Amino acid sequence: MEAAAAWAEAMKFAHRPNPYPFYEELRRTPVAKVAEHTYVVTGYPEVLALAHDPRISSDIGRSPSGLFGESDAKLETAEAAQAKDSSMLVSDPPGHDTMRRQFMRHFGPPHTPDLIPSMADFVTDLANELLDTVKAGGGTRMDVVDDFSYPIPVSVIFRVMGAPIEDEPKFHAWVVDFMQGADVGPERDTTEGKAAVQKAATSMAELDAYVRALVERLAREPGPGLLSAVLHDEGPDGPVSHDVAAANAMLLLIAGHDSTVNTITNCVMTLLRNPGSWDLLRDNPELVPRTVEEVQRLQGAVQFFPSRWATADIEIAGTRIPAGSAVFLVYAAANRDPRRFPSPDRFDPMRENNEHLGFGSGIHTCFGGPLARLEVNLALEVFLRRVRSPRLVVDPPPYRHNQVFRGPRHLWVDFADID
Amino acid sequence: MSKDAIKANKKKPYSFDKILKQFRTRGQIVIVGASLAGLRAAEALRENGFEGRLIIIGDEPHEPYDRPPLSKAVLKGWVPADHTKLPRLRRVDAEWKLGVAAVGLDRVNHLVKLGNGEEIHYDRLLIATGTRARPWSNPEEAALEGVFTVRTVEDAAGLSAALQAKPRRVLIIGSGFVGSEIASVCRDLDLPVTVTERGSGPLKGALGGVISDIVADMMRDAGVDLRTGVSVKSLHGDDSGHVRSATLSDGTVLDADVVIPSQGSIRNVEWLDGAGLAAGQWGVGCDAGCRAFDINGVVTDHIFVIGDVARAPHVLYGYEFLALEHWDNAVLGAEVAANNILNLEVGRRAHLPLPSFWSAEFGVNIKSVGVCSFGDEIVFTQGSPEDRRFAAAYGKNGRIVGAVTFDHGKWLPYYADLIERSAPFPPPPPGFDVPTNNEVMPARFPDPREPSGNPDVVLTGHDPTDRHAEFRPRSH
Numbered sequence: 001m002e003a004a005a006a007w008a009e010a011m012k013f014a015h016r017p018n019p020y021p022f023y024e025e026l027r028r029t030p031v032a033k034v035a036e037h038t039y040v041v042t043g044y045p046e047v048l049a050l051a052h053d054p055r056i057s058s059d060i061g062r063s064p065s066g067l068f069g070e071s072d073a074k075l076e077t078a079e080a081a082q083a084k085d086s087s088m089l090v091s092d093p094p095g096h097d098t099m100r101r102q103f104m105r106h107f108g109p110p111h112t113p114d115l116i117p118s119m120a121d122f123v124t125d126l127a128n129e130l131l132d133t134v135k136a137g138g139g140t141r142m143d144v145v146d147d148f149s150y151p152i153p154v155s156v157i158f159r160v161m162g163a164p165i166e167d168e169p170k171f172h173a174w175v176v177d178f179m180q181g182a183d184v185g186p187e188r189d190t191t192e193g194k195a196a197v198q199k200a201a202t203s204m205a206e207l208d209a210y211v212r213a214l215v216e217r218l219a220r221e222p223g224p225g226l227l228s229a230v231l232h233d234e235g236p237d238g239p240v241s242h243d244v245a246a247a248n249a250m251l252l253l254i255a256g257h258d259s260t261v262n263t264i265t266n267c268v269m270t271l272l273r274n275p276g277s278w279d280l281l282r283d284n285p286e287l288v289p290r291t292v293e294e295v296q297r298l299q300g301a302v303q304f305f306p307s308r309w310a311t312a313d314i315e316i317a318g319t320r321i322p323a324g325s326a327v328f329l330v331y332a333a334a335n336r337d338p339r340r341f342p343s344p345d346r347f348d349p350m351r352e353n354n355e356h357l358g359f360g361s362g363i364h365t366c367f368g369g370p371l372a373r374l375e376v377n378l379a380l381e382v383f384l385r386r387v388r389s390p391r392l393v394v395d396p397p398p399y400r401h402n403q404v405f406r407g408p409r410h411l412w413v414d415f416a417d418i419d
Numbered sequence: 420m421s422k423d424a425i426k427a428n429k430k431k432p433y434s435f436d437k438i439l440k441q442f443r444t445r446g447q448i449v450i451v452g453a454s455l456a457g458l459r460a461a462e463a464l465r466e467n468g469f470e471g472r473l474i475i476i477g478d479e480p481h482e483p484y485d486r487p488p489l490s491k492a493v494l495k496g497w498v499p500a501d502h503t504k505l506p507r508l509r510r511v512d513a514e515w516k517l518g519v520a521a522v523g524l525d526r527v528n529h530l531v532k533l534g535n536g537e538e539i540h541y542d543r544l545l546i547a548t549g550t551r552a553r554p555w556s557n558p559e560e561a562a563l564e565g566v567f568t569v570r571t572v573e574d575a576a577g578l579s580a581a582l583q584a585k586p587r588r589v590l591i592i593g594s595g596f597v598g599s600e601i602a603s604v605c606r607d608l609d610l611p612v613t614v615t616e617r618g619s620g621p622l623k624g625a626l627g628g629v630i631s632d633i634v635a636d637m638m639r640d641a642g643v644d645l646r647t648g649v650s651v652k653s654l655h656g657d658d659s660g661h662v663r664s665a666t667l668s669d670g671t672v673l674d675a676d677v678v679i680p681s682q683g684s685i686r687n688v689e690w691l692d693g694a695g696l697a698a699g700q701w702g703v704g705c706d707a708g709c710r711a712f713d714i715n716g717v718v719t720d721h722i723f724v725i726g727d728v729a730r731a732p733h734v735l736y737g738y739e740f741l742a743l744e745h746w747d748n749a750v751l752g753a754e755v756a757a758n759n760i761l762n763l764e765v766g767r768r769a770h771l772p773l774p775s776f777w778s779a780e781f782g783v784n785i786k787s788v789g790v791c792s793f794g795d796e797i798v799f800t801q802g803s804p805e806d807r808r809f810a811a812a813y814g815k816n817g818r819i820v821g822a823v824t825f826d827h828g829k830w831l832p833y834y835a836d837l838i839e840r841s842a843p844f845p846p847p848p849p850g851f852d853v854p855t856n857n858e859v860m861p862a863r864f865p866d867p868r869e870p871s872g873n874p875d876v877v878l879t880g881h882d883p884t885d886r887h888a889e890f891r892p893r894s895h
């Protein structure tokens with residue numbers, strides 16, 4: 001199969017449950033051209049090298065591709081919405097570094113070492129309450145996504161950011177539209193796809209307006225949470241501008257919304273898919289942290305991110321990436337590179353030396369990774385401890401549309417009881 | 420040979436493999452040095468299936484502990500000095516002889532001689548005796564209360580207490596990494612501090628003059644009284660034997676209640692005098708598989724050496740002998756040595772680390788890969804030296820040999836990869852965050868004949884015509 005064809009297949013909705021055979025196909029050319037100005041990188045050493053290469057820019061505004069694929073497919077509104085996005089994820093140093101410092105001061109060590117650990121009880125209590133609710137319903141079937149995975153990260157990120165949780169439902173609707181429309185695959189050119197892109201652009205504009213209003217309010221009236229803190233920071237880099245606050249608030253709210261939800265679901269799904277591993281984990285909860293990493297390796301919640309491009313001609317793995325090309329670092333593919341991980345498709349909760357790229361690598365390494373790890377670990381622990389004899393009802397489960405933030409839309413599980 | 424003789428020969432073939440197998444189950448390994456390298460080697464020996472007797476000898480009375488925090492978190496008062504014990508990766512089932520030094524080696528009879536008169540037999544010996552702080556040259560002055568070198572947990576505990584007592588001024592003699600880090604801590608604790616440096620600037624031996632100038636500015640901006648081109652002639656105590664002042668080479672008399680000579684280290688090789696190994700002030704010479712050389716440069720079969728005290732030829736640096744006083748050199752060397760102790764020729768591995776180190780001072784995280792001091796040119800490759808956030812690469816003969824980052828550590832793997840491939844120097848320009856000054860400049864390492872602080876990577880050279888650094892103890 002040609003690389004371009006394999007990539008198109010991997011991006012098709014029909015293959016969302018399992019794009020991995022196409023990634024494997026692609027990996028035969030670890031750095032492959034798949035469109036006029038787009039290269040995909042699927043080998044582990046190649047992704048690692050390019051993630052640290054200062055000739056690879058993350059400034060999505062200057063990339064020939066973007067959240068909606070190569071530029072000819074972009075719509076004006078989408079472009080406009082995208083141009084406003086100057087979050088740290090899609091910026092280069094020095095701007096990126098400044099933003100990351102400003103936000104990290106109020107999120108992690110050394111300046112704010114206690115925030116993430118302080119969420120632990122909140123997560124555990126919430127996970128228990130959610131299972132209590134399922135139990136009270138009296139049934140023996142649950143949708144792990146809606147009943148369990150979804151509410152946890154969403155409550156946590158709204159709390160951390162200092163956004164009002166009562167706004168969550170409308171926020172959720174906008175994000176769903178965005179995820180549906182942001183399509184870098186062949187289906188974006190269908191009538192349906194074009195309509196979805198249009199809808200995504202409209203929702204993004206509304207989301208943007210909402211977040212900006214929130215920023216304006218917090219700028220006037222300081223409140224608890226990260227967003228207010230960065231707006232009123234008196235640290236060495238000073239307070240962030242309203243634009244920077246809005247762009248990064250959007251990034252962190254969306255990331256906190258989606259990737260962590262998918263990771264919790266992926267953990268439950270993977271354990272139930274592999275006979276014996278549920279019991280192993282239930283009897284040995286000390287294996288939970290390793291298991292979470294192994295699931296993130298196998299089912300990365302962010303498969304790649306279409307922001308990067310080459311600022312210079314780059315020779316790598318026998319391919320010359322011309323300056324100006326979009327470069328997709330496909331972490332999900334690299335994480336199954338047999339040159340790095342023995343038996344890469346095998347789920348092994350005891351895997352050693354599991355330096356996967358599920359949270360990226362280099363300066364853009366997942367900002368919320370430590371928080372996500374805490375949430376997923378605690379949620380999985382509670383689920384393992386309380387849910388008796390669970391089994392998957394439908395496998396593979398139905399998936400969300402988005403290729404980048406890949407995860408099940410529902411995960412129905414039958415169980416005997418909840419303790 | 421008769422048929423019978425052939426048959427008999429077949430019956431009892433002489434086999435090194437068999438001997439090796441016996442050694443693995445019944446042999447006796449002695450590790451001299453109970454610090455990071457020694458502990459990790461012991462763990463790796465067990466991990467690799469060694470079932471014989473394992474004896475670990477350490478001159479300090481403590482279980483293995485971690486030294487990097489001693490000049491940082493411990494002095495700041497964040498961590499008590501005795502809370503630095505190294506985590507154990509697995510059981511080692513070793514006999515520990517702590518608080519007793521090895522004082523001699525008898526290679527003919529395979530014996531390590533201890534300070535208490537004991538003699539310990541070994542089948543294989545692993546030398547991991549490391550270094551000690553270079554003491555202040557005048558023993559009477561060195562014995563004054565308030566004079567500290569920093570290497571051990573007792574040193575750090577004593578100095579930490581002295582700093583908490585709010586001395587009027589701290590005097591640090593020498594501006595290598597340890598001296599600079601302690602100066603940084605003193606400023607964090609809001610203590611007046613003077614740093615004297617005989618050479619022209621801090622960290623110059625390790626990073627060269629271009630970077631040294633930046634570090635000097637960092638020090639002065641933080642309020643350090645940095646005096647370059649100046650040495651300390653003598654220390655003076657009060658009637659109770661506490662240090663109170665120092666006379667500098669320019670005649671100045673400086674009041675100081677705490678004095679910290681930090682003038683590099685001395686390798687602990689004296690116990691090997693007369694053993695006929697390639698041991699000297701630069702450490703113990705060994706091959707890239709950690710096997711010690713004898714005094715003639717012939718490789719030994721039973722003696723291995725790792726950590727700060729080892730020096731081995733490095734393929735990336737013209738096979739010059741490198742002595743690396745770096746944390747990861749100890750850890751990685753331990754794993755290779757353990758493997759090679761338990762294997763014969765084809766099972767042996769090479770210890771070819773890409774050197775790396777880090778330092779934290781004046782709010783900046785300094786990290787480096789490769790051997791910067793092997794280079795003679797430098798170029799800023801990313802970021803802003805003015806803001807003290809940047810990456811810089813070092814080159815020699817058109818090849819990249821090292822890199823240093825200030826608060827830019829996440830880019831290091833890129834430079835590590837370039838160095839491992841001996842990629843062209845200067846490296847291609849970045850696509851963003853291009854430094855204002857990106858011209859290749861002389862790196863300005865000290866003339867080897869210029870007395871200076873002891874850089875912690877030392878190129879000792881195997882060819883007398885090669886440039887090589889030379890440490891000369893301070894003269895008075």
